[in-house]
Amino acid sequence: MDLNVSGEKLYQCGEEIRRVLNLYSMENTSDTPDFILAAYLLDCLQAFAKATKRREEWYGRFPDKAPFVEPS
Numbered sequence: 001m002d003l004n005v006s007g008e009k010l011y012q013c014g015e016e017i018r019r020v021l022n023l024y025s026m027e028n029t030s031d032t033p034d035f036i037l038a039a040y041l042l043d044c045l046q047a048f049a050k051a052t053k054r055r056e057e058w059y060g061r062f063p064d065k066a067p068f069v070e071p072s
Contacts, residue, residue: 014038
């Protein structure tokens with residue numbers, strides 16, 4: 001299951017997250033490179049999108065396109 005965005009848009013989002021993490025030195029606490037944290041946050045968005053889609057299906061709501069998720 002993927003976020004419902006193009007590869008380029010996903011890349012740009014990851015770069016922007018990385019830039020903001022670096023701008024505020026958020027990577028220093030964990031001593032983890034900003035690009036790894038950015039990838040982790042994108043993975044969290046993907047997991048949330050999957051959970052949201054499953055929740056909607058469980059409640060019997062089948063939207064044409066769940067938030068952030070490509071229909072599978």
